[in-house]
Amino acid sequence: MTQWTPLHVKLHRTLRQRGLLSPGDRILIAVSGGQDSLCLAQLLLDLQPKWNWHLAIAHCDHQWRSDSTPNAKYVETLTNQWQLPFFLQTAGTEVPHTEAGAREWRYHALSATAQREGYTTLVTGHTLSDRAETLLFNLIRGTGADGLQALSWDRQLTPNLRLVRPLLEVSRQETGRFCQQREITIWEDATNLDITYSRNRIRQELLPYLTQQFNPGVEQHLAQTAELLRADVEYLETQAGELLEQAKSQSEPIVKGEFTQMTQRINRRILETAPLALQRRALRQLLQQQLPKAPNYEQVEKMTALIQAPNKTQTDPFPGGATARVEGDWIILSPERR
Numbered sequence: 058m059t060q061w062t063p064l065h066v067k068l069h070r071t072l073r074q075r076g077l078l079s080p081g082d083r084i085l086i087a088v089s090g091g092q093d094s095l096c097l098a099q100l101l102l103d104l105q106p107k108w109n110w111h112l113a114i115a116h117c118d119h120q121w122r123s124d125s126t127p128n129a130k131y132v133e134t135l136t137n138q139w140q141l142p143f144f145l146q147t148a149g150t151e152v153p154h155t156e157a158g159a160r161e162w163r164y165h166a167l168s169a170t171a172q173r174e175g176y177t178t179l180v181t182g183h184t185l186s187d188r189a190e191t192l193l194f195n196l197i198r199g200t201g202a203d204g205l206q207a208l209s210w211d212r213q214l215t216p217n218l219r220l221v222r223p224l225l226e227v228s229r230q231e232t233g234r235f236c237q238q239r240e241i242t243i244w245e246d247a248t249n250l251d252i253t254y255s256r257n258r259i260r261q262e263l264l265p266y267l268t269q270q271f272n273p274g275v276e277q278h279l280a281q282t283a284e285l286l287r288a289d290v291e292y293l294e295t296q297a298g299e300l301l302e303q304a305k306s307q308s309e310p311i312v313k314g315e316f317t318q319m320t321q322r323i324n325r326r327i328l329e330t331a332p333l334a335l336q337r338r339a340l341r342q343l344l345q346q347q348l349p350k351a352p353n354y355e356q357v358e359k360m361t362a363l364i365q366a367p368n369k370t371q372t373d374p375f376p377g378g379a380t381a382r383v384e385g386d387w388i389i390l391s392p393e394r395r
């Protein structure tokens with residue numbers, strides 16, 4: 058059996074303490090060929106005899122880079138050496154050549170493979186370094202605590218499939234060192250070096266600058282901040298959900314075409330007594346439930362202002378045409394302008 062390193066011990070402990078994986082789980086590992094996901098695959102393989110998992114590897118070929126086919130072949134060869142099942146998904150021409158478009162297709166393809174092949178957990182190689190970068194990226198674009206806590210340990214993707222990120226306490230430096238020690242060849246993704254992407258500039262320029270000029274532990278500290286915010290956000294979201302339920306009264310269904318849309322009546326007097334943080338979150342949850350697109354900062358602020366606004370105040374239409382207005386003690390959100 059492979060000699061356990063401190064990294065094996067750390068991962069084993071994280072998995073147990075956080076209840077991320079269970080013995081006997083059927084786990085699909087998303088492997089790009091980069092150092093993080095290769096490190097994850099090798100670590101899980103080393104831990105497998107203790108946990109009795111059923112492991113398999115999935116790779117998504119975006120057909121985007123000129124080396125994408127040999128990249129996929131390389132992951133397949135390694136998988137064969139590891140004697141694990143291998144699943145490849147190749148993108149068609151319809152997949153947009155943007156980071157966001159590629160990501161969306163990838164999660165969709167990975168989920169579809171997992172469900173088809175009967176895997177109940179999908180794991181990715183996101184690290185502490187990704188968490189720090191995501192926090193900075195979202196901070197610069199403007200976000201509340203929700204954006205800063207980005208990258209959770211686990212999330213239900215569908216009723217039968219959970220996404221788990223076991224390496225969120227491991228840095229990119231550690232995954233690099235591990236691959237070197239184990240002599241695992243890393244497939245270098247040339248687009249990672251392209252600093253025209255803001256994410257790469259954060260990785261290549263901003264974080265090294267902050268580390269040298271401000272604090273050598275900045276990456277770790279940012280990741281810890283993300284972890285603290287995660288628990289805060291979870292708590293606040295639960296409280297806001299309860300507040301919203303209290304403030305909601307009868308809903309009046311309106312039949313419109315083949316769709317049934319809801320007019321929501323929200324009691325302002327109940328919202329008024331709650332702290333501003335919960336008022337905002339409760340109304341954002343309401344807008345999320347009712348609008349076709351996630352509401353932005355201004356839209357949530359407009360709704361929140363209605364709590365104290367004079368009677369008959371009305372908002373401009375939200376995307377999709379819904380408007381909100383004040384009637385006495387109530388905020389009324391209706392699917393269309395009156």
Ligand SMILES: Nc1ncnc2c1ncn2[C@@H]1O[C@H](COP(=O)(O)OP(=O)(O)OP(=O)(O)O)[C@@H](O)[C@H]1O
Pocket residue numbers: 086087088089093094115116117118119160163180181182183187
């Ligand atoms: N082509 C791929 N095939 C399979 N898995 C992949 C692929 N690309 C990325 N992954 C998985 O996603 C993890 C994160 O990769 P990366 O940071 O490049 O993506 P990202 O777009 O920033 O991810 P996310 O949007 O989910 O934060 C990898 O460690 C790996 O597990």
